[in-house]
Amino acid sequence: MIGIIGGSGVEEISELADSIEKKTVDTEYGSVEVSLLTIGDKTVAFLPRHSAGHTCPPHKINFKANIMALKEIGVNQIMATNAVGSLDLDIGPGSIVIPDDFLDFTVNRDRTFYDDEVIHIDMTEPFCNRLRGAILDNSDSVEGNVVDGGTIVCMEGPRFETPAEIKMLSILGGTVVGMTTLPEAVLAREKEMCYAPIAVVSNYSTGISPTKLNTDEVYEIMAQKKEELISLLFNTIKELHTEYDCDCHHILDDAHM
Numbered sequence: 001m002i003g004i005i006g007g008s009g010v011e012e013i014s015e016l017a018d019s020i021e022k023k024t025v026d027t028e029y030g031s032v033e034v035s036l037l038t039i040g041d042k043t044v045a046f047l048p049r050h051s052a053g054h055t056c057p058p059h060k061i062n063f064k065a066n067i068m069a070l071k072e073i074g075v076n077q078i079m080a081t082n083a084v085g086s087l088d089l090d091i092g093p094g095s096i097v098i099p100d101d102f103l104d105f106t107v108n109r110d111r112t113f114y115d116d117e118v119i120h121i122d123m124t125e126p127f128c129n130r131l132r133g134a135i136l137d138n139s140d141s142v143e144g145n146v147v148d149g150g151t152i153v154c155m156e157g158p159r160f161e162t163p164a165e166i167k168m169l170s171i172l173g174g175t176v177v178g179m180t181t182l183p184e185a186v187l188a189r190e191k192e193m194c195y196a197p198i199a200v201v202s203n204y205s206t207g208i209s210p211t212k213l214n215t216d217e218v219y220e221i222m223a224q225k226k227e228e229l230i231s232l233l234f235n236t237i238k239e240l241h242t243e244y245d246c247d248c249h250h251i252l253d254d255a256h257m
């Protein structure tokens, strides 16, 4: 099954579905509300990352419950949307970035399923390149800039970054900055699921932006981009195989010490 985790501005994608069934999945980490969408001949599990109505702040998201819920209902590949700020003047608001690496600056999150055994998962390709490729192959419907690759930085939040932090992240090679990719991407890999982020640039980061950041600006851009994002997801879902093999599904084979 294909899973979609919707970030800010993508709280529901019901317009994609022929039919919808809501389901509560009880996991050992908590209960999660998931929508099962029928799209053509496929079933797609949709989960709004910040909960219904966008009520849960980034640092309080129960990432383990979300990933476990998707795993338990049979999801094996996840596309995840993120609203991000750009660290690069050439990648302006409205651009869509399909990152191929990350920098993790979160400080206070429950970041692994393996607290009781020694597991070191490989991060040579931090996101699934098969899934990234499928998204990029179906990006014709996007009017604005689509960027293949880049480093997504994940900050703890919920505040925005300072100018000095943005300068640092830029020097370190960051392309875009958000608050929700980690530990989500790592937890998905620990559960041997393919995972690829779709980062929608809602603003320039502070110090790069000529104006002061405000959340209205973020929501305005996300609302404008939602239609394009929905068609990107729809086209990719249509093309994705549900019976397939990928290195992501065997990541634990070499992870035990």
Ligand SMILES: [Zn+2]
Pocket: 128, 129, 130, 131, 193, 194, 195, 246, 247, 248, 249
């Ligand atoms: Zn994969």
